[in-house]
Amino acid sequence: xxxxxxxxxxxxxxxxxxxxxxxxxxxxxxxxxxxxxxxxxxxxxxxxxxxxxxxxxxxxxxxxxxxxxxxxxxxxxxxxxxxxxxxxxxxxxxxxxxxxxxxxxxxxxxxxxxxxxxxxxxxxxxxxxxxxxxxxxxxxxxxxxxxxxxxxxxxxxxxxxxxxxxxxxxxxxxxxxxxxxxxxxxxxxxxxxxxxxxxxxxxxxxxxxxxxxxxxxxxxxxxxxxxxxxxxxxxxxxxxxxxxxxxxxxxxxx
Amino acid sequence: xxxxxxxxxxxxxxxxxxxxxxxxxxxxxxxxxxxxxxxxxxxxxxxxxxxxxxxxxxxxxxxxxxxxxxxxxxxxxxxxxxxxxxxxxxxxxxxxxxxxxxxxxxxxxxxxxxxxxxxxxxxxxxxxxxxxxxxxxxxxxxxxxxxxxxxxxxxxxxxxxxxxxxxxxxxxxxxxx
Numbered sequence: 001x002x003x004x005x006x007x008x009x010x011x012x013x014x015x016x017x018x019x020x021x022x023x024x025x026x027x028x029x030x031x032x033x034x035x036x037x038x039x040x041x042x043x044x045x046x047x048x049x050x051x052x053x054x055x056x057x058x059x060x061x062x063x064x065x066x067x068x069x070x071x072x073x074x075x076x077x078x079x080x081x082x083x084x085x086x087x088x089x090x091x092x093x094x095x096x097x098x099x100x101x102x103x104x105x106x107x108x109x110x111x112x113x114x115x116x117x118x119x120x121x122x123x124x125x126x127x128x129x130x131x132x133x134x135x136x137x138x139x140x141x142x143x144x145x146x147x148x149x150x151x152x153x154x155x156x157x158x159x160x161x162x163x164x165x166x167x168x169x170x171x172x173x174x175x176x177x178x179x180x181x182x183x184x185x186x187x188x189x190x191x192x193x194x195x196x197x198x199x200x201x202x203x204x205x206x207x208x209x210x211x212x213x214x215x216x217x218x219x220x221x222x223x224x225x226x227x228x229x230x231x232x233x234x235x236x237x238x239x240x241x242x243x244x245x246x247x248x249x250x251x252x253x254x
Numbered sequence: 255x256x257x258x259x260x261x262x263x264x265x266x267x268x269x270x271x272x273x274x275x276x277x278x279x280x281x282x283x284x285x286x287x288x289x290x291x292x293x294x295x296x297x298x299x300x301x302x303x304x305x306x307x308x309x310x311x312x313x314x315x316x317x318x319x320x321x322x323x324x325x326x327x328x329x330x331x332x333x334x335x336x337x338x339x340x341x342x343x344x345x346x347x348x349x350x351x352x353x354x355x356x357x358x359x360x361x362x363x364x365x366x367x368x369x370x371x372x373x374x375x376x377x378x379x380x381x382x383x384x385x386x387x388x389x390x391x392x393x394x395x396x397x398x399x400x401x402x403x404x405x406x407x408x409x410x411x412x413x414x415x416x417x418x419x420x421x422x423x424x425x426x427x428x429x430x431x
Contacts, residue, residue, distance in 0.1 A: 029343055029346070030341075030343075030346035030347065031346075038382075039379050039382060039383065039388075125387055125388055126382070126387065126388060134342060134343050135340060135341070135342040135343070136340070136341045136342075136346070137338065137339075137340050138338065138339040138340070139336055139337075139338050140336060140337040140338075140339075140378070140382055141335070141336050142382075142385060142386060142387030142388050143387060144386050144387025145334075145335050145336070145385075145386055145387055169335040169336055169356075169358070170335060170358035171335060171356065171357070171358040171359055171360060171361075171362075188336065188338075188356050188361070188362040188363060188364060189335060189336065189356060189358075189362060191336070231408075231409040235409065236408060236409055236412065239409060239412040239413065239416070240412060242412075242416055243412050243415045243416045243419065246415075246416045246419035246420050246423065247415070247419045249419070249423050250419040250420070250422040250423040250426070
């Protein structure tokens with residue numbers, strides 16, 4: 001009985017600590033606590049979502065795997081040192097423990113923060129992705145400009161029921177940036193919708209927009225005929241003037 | 255939270271020519287953070303700030319800077335592929351942002367990084383409304399005092415009127431000759 005009570009207490013305490021950390025981030029580090037907005041016409045709703053719950057489990061799984069390997073190496077190193085010289089082993093015991101545990105705690109909190117600061121917002125026409133804690137990066141892509149959509153799922157991701165959707169626009173360079181020092185999440189010409197459970201739905205939604213468009217997605221200068229509503233007030237003003245001139249001409253006696 | 259302000263009320267990007275003074279503060283702090291390299295770091299940033307010019311027009315935006323090596327970039331709104339809005343911690347504290355624009359060129363780094371515009375969200379909404387695929391999409395983007403965007407029907411009606419008037423004119427000329 002008391003064990004479950006204690007674990008419940010620990011869980012509540014960690015939630016409070018996390019909420020406190022979160023409010024420090026919001027207040028002092030100006031991390032937005034709301035999903036990003038996108039301009040939408042009235043009547044249309046925004047679809048704002050986060051990565052699926054499975055993504056959090058997936059990140060934690062990766063975390064535990066890496067932590068086990070790292071701590072195993074530290075433990076082996078420490079045992080070897082202690083076997084060679086018990087004094088050095090005794091001195092190094094605390095630092096080794098700190099190196100084994102502290103980065104893990106930071107990384108574990110960072111995983112939760114990464115999960116909570118990642119937002120995907122879709123309107124009928126575009127996609128906006130926000131991610132990051134220190135540097136907050138927001139990418140906006142209209143579906144008209146999308147060249148291809150790629151769904152990637154590794155075996156571990158399949159186990160957790162998630163997949164990554166890559167939304168590529170023309171220009172490329174994203175892969176080179178990912179191979180180099182740049183993070184794939186913020187590389188150009190690519191939107192990365194990471195860790196979603198309904199990747200097929202997102203892909204189909206984007207592809208249906210793509211099929212509806214008859215353009216190459218390279219920023220065509222001439223709008224299609226269907227966007228006649230693209231007349232600006234200036235156009236209409238000039239048209240009015242021409243109409244008045246034509247009417248005046250038509251009404252004058254020759 | 256400024257990120258939820260999507261209205262462009264009172265914001266007219268066409269009047270922007272210079273970055274805000276706050277950008278120099280940002281550059282100053284960034285170069286101070288380099289420690290001993292502060293004097294090396296601040297010079298190019300200072301000259302960039304001093305020479306930075308923006309010009310937004312109806313079709314595109316140009317940006318130029320440089321004192322020894324001058325650069326000028328021009329791109330049209332309709333060629334924009336993606337818009338990135340980036341805020342690091344320092345920029346958030348100073349209320350700034352970098353709006354990066356990418357076209358379909360080969361490099362993965364942005365073609366234009368607009369710094370020093372304080373109304374970064376409004377600027378992004380402006381660019382978003384102008385980029386391809388967002389047309390007839392943001393009805394409030396013409397919020398700079400102009401009337402609501404007329405519908406296509408009105409333009410069509412005007413064109414019909416012109417056609418009729420010209421037809422009438424042609425008929426009368428034909429009758430007179």
